[in-house]
Amino acid sequence: MNNLLDYVKSKSKDLNDIFFRNICIDGKEINLIYDEALIDSTMVSNFVIRSIVDSIREESILKNEIDEDKDLKAKIDKKLGNVQELDIENTIAINKIKKIDPQKENVFEYIMSGFVLIIYEDNAYVVETKATLSRSISEPTSENSIRGAKDSFVENIMKNVGLIRNRVKTENLVYKEKKLGRKSKTKVALMYISDIAKKDLVKYVEEKISRIDIDAILDVNYIQEYIEEKNDSDFPISINTQRPDVVSYYLLQGRIVILVDNSPYALVLPAFFEDFINNIDDLYQKSKNVTFTKVIRYISLILTILTPALYLSLITFDQESIPAELLTAFATQREGVPFPAFVEAIIMIFSFEILRESDMRSNKVSGNTLSIVGALILGDAAVSAGIVSPIMIIVVAITTISGLNFSDINVINVLRKWRAIFMLFASLCGIIGIGIATILFVASLVSTRSYTKPFTYPVSPLNFTEMKKSLFTRINISKDKKRQKILTNNLTKSR
Amino acid sequence: MRKYIIALLVLVILFDGLNNLREVTDLAIVKAIGIDMTEDGQYKTTVIVIDTSNKEAQNEGIIYEAIGESVHDSARKIVNESPKKLYLAQMETLILSEDIAKNNFEDTLGFFIRDNEGSNAFYLFIANGCTSDELIKSINEEKINIKSLLNSSARYRGNCNMDSLNDILKTKMKPGINIAINTASIDDTKVKINSMAYFDGWNMRGYLTDDESIIYNLLRNNLDNTIVVAEQKENRIGAEIIYSKTEMTLDKEQNNKVNFNIKIKANISETGSDVIIKDSEQIQNVEYILEEKIKTDVNEFIEKVKNEYGSDIIGFGNLMYRKKDDFFYEDNYLSKIDTSVNVEIDIQNQGGVTKKW
Structure with a gap:
């Protein structure tokens, strides 16, 4: 088996993190090969090396005793059968051990995954001694949980699966793992509850995943773009979430979840527009009072898209539509501003977006400086310098505050884009322009399909039962006995 | 190509709006x-x-x-x-x-x-x-x-x-x-x-005079709230009208007659020292006095409109026109119109010193 050792040695000439360990006892030579960066060294010393050394020693002691005492040999033979040679597979006290055929399998794949390759005589074994290269479970950073569970996914896929399994303890929760990426060999897992999820959707996703051929998968978004490939809509048609309780909730609805190793986000599909407005925390609050919260969210959705456009159209085209006092206030504030209203709005919206973007990108230390500078420049200095009017600051502030209601970055990007489109149309022909832009927006929304399912469900196609359950009101959980027909054929949720 | 044509058409529609552009400043x-x-x-x-x-x-x-x-x-x-x-x-x-x-x-x-x-x-x-x-x-x-x-x-x-x-x-x-x-x-x-x-x-x-303007608005159903005072000095009764509704109808028997039915809710706001409001009889009496006062005012106003002003601002003609009464087409119909006025006042609050809830 020296050729395997030579092969590994020759291949890893420039891989200095690969470590070779040679054990020679009692005329037996055992070679261990592993990547120092990936293995847990205590595990290797305690459970691999010590097990091997101990068993060889025991064996040699036994052999000596047998040599000396012929009766003993007969006794042992009688009891155990013929004493075999060193049996690596049964010696090492580690659960994952496997004999491999180096001709057929790439040994480096194992070494790079944190296995120890053991070469003994003509056989090669791999033992998993992976170190946990993952942070501990912490609070979700991009989604805020008010009253719900505070744990969130981490970069280790097994931990993530554990978090989900902790909540849904059924054998029907399927976990199908696959290694994708020619270079990265990333674990990609498909999860669904087999007696709830629709078979055709599962098949569709599985087929899409099986077609993926890429050198590396670094994030769950790689998978997302592959399986969404024919979607040219602006709207996100799958949900990215960090929270295991959200994932469990969606799994129980019959949706499919994709997890990718090294990504702390789970991909849930299909997604409806409503899902980006609703929040799981609604389920953890008193159902009667949720209506107000939901109405606020819809209002803020409209405000964040429409406010700058509405301001522009009112101030440049449709001055008669607002009360005289308000118009006077607008005119007084605008007095002395050198730019047309549209340019002023563009300057403000863009400088705000720049501030926001740099605030997101910058590290926490410079972030504070940034917000002070931003607040000063955008708020006070620009007004007193006469570049923008105070009303414009209010408009931008309303837009931004309303936009903060949505946490998904994809939704935020869509809203940004449509805000600009609405502004453009409003600056071209006022309220009528907003009307045209609204038509375009609605057309774009209703023509979106999320994995063959209509994106605007339950509004279009209309489903009153679902609308009553989740659109503006939330039905009491004890009365919500049916699952959604669009996601599952197994409708009975509770009795 | 079709896409560009549609885009062009949309833009033509849009830019058309630009000639209405005017900055608020x-x-x-x-x-x-x-x-x-x-x-x-x-x-x-x-x-x-x-x-x-x-x-x-x-x-x-x-x-x-x-x-x-x-x-x-x-x-x-x-x-x-x-x-x-x-x-x-x-x-x-x-x-x-x-x-x-x-x-x-x-x-x-x-x-x-x-x-x-x-x-x-x-x-x-x-x-x-x-x-x-x-x-x-x-x-x-x-x-x-x-x-x-x-x-x-x-x-x-x-x-x-x-x-x-x-x-x-x-x-x-x-x-x-x-x-x-x-x-x-x-x-x-x-x-x-x-x-x-x-x-x-x-x-x-x-x-019109000031009081006539109030009566005019009362008859045109435009009156929300006003003050009415009946009698004088020790006997005076001041009331605040808080609701009024006037119905103008044609009389069923006499074709040139218009009936006014005025319903008023009022609060007593002040009274002279001789006015005593204690039991329901006295309240009815007060209501009667106020009703008579408004009735007289209305009648006087209608007479003045008919004879002195000679302009149908109350809308008798319009009522007859709507009800297809041919009397509207007679010459000088306004001066020939007969009216009867019925006023109903409901006193809501007698204005006691302590409030009764």
Whole structure:
């Protein structure tokens, strides 16, 4: 088996993190090969090396005793059968051990995954001694949980699966793992509850995943773009979430979840527009009072898209539509501003977006400086310098505050884009322009399909039962006995 | 290709809107306009433009005036003084002089009715006993919000109403009814809402008295709240009307007779020392006194309208027209009309010293 050792040695000439360990006892030579960066060294010393050394020693002691005492040999033979040679597979006290055929399998794949390759005589074994290269479970950073569970996914896929399994303890929760990426060999897992999820959707996703051929998968978004490939809509048609309780909730609805190793986000599909407005925390609050919260969210959705456009159209085209006092206030504030209203709005919206973007990108230390500078420049200095009017600051502030209601970055990007489109149309022909832009927006929304399912469900196609359950009101959980027909054929949720 | 054509068409539609583009800073927002007739038959226009250049003193107005052959001509000449074009859509008040109301009312209003920029939702006043130029200047000097002044007068006194030019025109278009318009006057430098002016056709005929204006609004169902006082001194009963509803119906038997059924809810607000309100009989007595008082006032007003004013501002003709009564087409129908008035007053609160809940 020296050729395997030579092969590994020759291949890893420039891989200095690969470590070779040679054990020679009692005329037996055992070679261990592993990547120092990936293995847990205590595990290797305690459970691999010590097990091997101990068993060889025991064996040699036994052999000596047998040599000396012929009766003993007969006794042992009688009891155990013929004493075999060193049996690596049964010696090492580690659960994952496997004999491999180096001709057929790439040994480096194992070494790079944190296995120890053991070469003994003509056989090669791999033992998993992976170190946990993952942070501990912490609070979700991009989604805020008010009253719900505070744990969130981490970069280790097994931990993530554990978090989900902790909540849904059924054998029907399927976990199908696959290694994708020619270079990265990333674990990609498909999860669904087999007696709830629709078979055709599962098949569709599985087929899409099986077609993926890429050198590396670094994030769950790689998978997302592959399986969404024919979607040219602006709207996100799958949900990215960090929270295991959200994932469990969606799994129980019959949706499919994709997890990718090294990504702390789970991909849930299909997604409806409503899902980006609703929040799981609604389920953890008193159902009667949720209506107000939901109405606020819809209002803020409209405000964040429409406010700058509405301001522009009112101030440049449709001055008669607002009360005289308000118009006077607008005119007084605008007095002395050198730019047309549209340019002023563009300057403000863009400088705000720049501030926001740099605030997101910058590290926490410079972030504070940034917000002070931003607040000063955008708020006070620009007004007193006469570049923008105070009303414009209010408009931008309303837009931004309303936009903060949505946490998904994809939704935020869509809203940004449509805000600009609405502004453009409003600056071209006022309220009528907003009307045209609204038509375009609605057309774009209703023509979106999320994995063959209509994106605007339950509004279009209309489903009153679902609308009553989740659109503006939330039905009491004890009365919500049916699952959604669009996601599952197994409708009975509770009795 | 088809995509580009559609995009082009959309853009054509869109850019068409651009000719309506006007920055709010380019508008001279007009608050009020007053129109007078000069001696040589020209129009003199006085406008209050809201001063938007001064951030500290909002609501301050600038006065511009110009004389021209027509209303529009004189209004446009203001551009020579003002750096911005007049913007009439947010106008609150139009004041016409008595002279114009009497002789040239229709011609003058023509500009405001035709001009598509305005919304006709402004309030029309006749300058009573002064020129509209004086009135406008006084309004500007005293910084009076004439809309709120009119609003409070109409809601709590009732000698004027909140009819905008649109409402007035709607009334004017109906057959068998004449309009009455609010007036304003200057009382010792203070602007004051005065009693209403009544019209015959397009021409003003004269002024109602203050009390008649209230009765007029009561009969036209425009009265929200007012004070009524019956009897005098020790016997006087003062009541605040808090609700009124007037039904005008044709009598079923007599074809030139109109019945008024007035329902009023009132609170006793003050009484003379001899008036005692304790039991229900006394309340009924008080109600009877107030009913008689209002009945007399209404009857007197109707008689005056029929005989002295000779203009059907109450709308008898319109009622008959709607009910297809041929009596409407008789000559001089107004003076031949017979009326009967029924007033029902319901006293809600007798005005005890301690409140009973």
